[in-house]
Amino acid sequence: MSIYEEILRAQGNFGGRTGPFAYLAAKKKKKPTKEIIYDNWMAYELTVEKAELYKATDSNGFSDPYVRIGKVVSDGLFSKKWVLQTPSVSKTLNPVWNYTNDFTANIGKCSQLTLQLWDKDALKDDFIGSATFHLPTSIGSSFSKTLDIFDPTTNKIINAKVTFSIKCTDQCTKDKVENAGRISQTSF
Known part of the structure; x- marks a missing residue:
């Protein structure tokens, strides 16, 4: 087991939300949808x-x-x-x-x-x-x-x-x- 694997396991599966692969665990924010106005x-x-x-x-x-x-x-x-x-x-x-x-x-x-x-x-x-x-x-x-x-x-x-x-x-x-x-x- 390498030192890197030990660090990742210590932080819990890829380092969780704060580790080096946090971008994989982060939920992508959806852009708010634009409401269509039907007055016109x-x-x-x-x-x-x-x-x-x-x-x-x-x-x-x-x-x-x-x-x-x-x-x-x-x-x-x-x-x-x-x-x-x-x-x-x-x-x-x-x-x-x-x-x-x-x-x-x-x-x-x-x-x-x-x-x-x-x-x-x-x-x-x-x-x-x-x-x-x-x-x-x-x-x-x-x-x-x-x-x-x-x-x-x-x-x-x-x-x-x-x-x-x-x-x-x-x-x-x-x-x-x-x-x-x-x-x-x-x-x-």
Whole structure:
């Protein structure tokens, strides 16, 4: 038996809480979890109705457009940014979607959404342009809007117009926000 083993045994199994291996016996402290405040969470119903493209992106003189709507700034690597994406409509410059999705949003953190118009392609989708809009903040408030979609390179030429409507349907509680993810709704 070595002198080191004798010392450890004298202190009791690796020296207990004061010995050289005390870090193994110490309980790790858990960081307190941050309580989510649901006062600013609202439920929305968003409908993308139609678009009018002024410039074709495909060589056949048409586009295969679709719309994505999401947060202006992402909360992090694993957060959901997009709350809605329409299916693409093939070979048209005047797509009609009438696509509706429900989602919840924390208006304390995110009061604006961005609308992006894309052209679906086989290898890489073409970005047509984007615009931003503010969320309604009171229950029952709604609006329909036609946004000008500007050319992404110059921000001066209008490439398209997209018509959509949004309605604030309810203020959310903890149960509603947690259930939103389980019933195919999007929350962020």
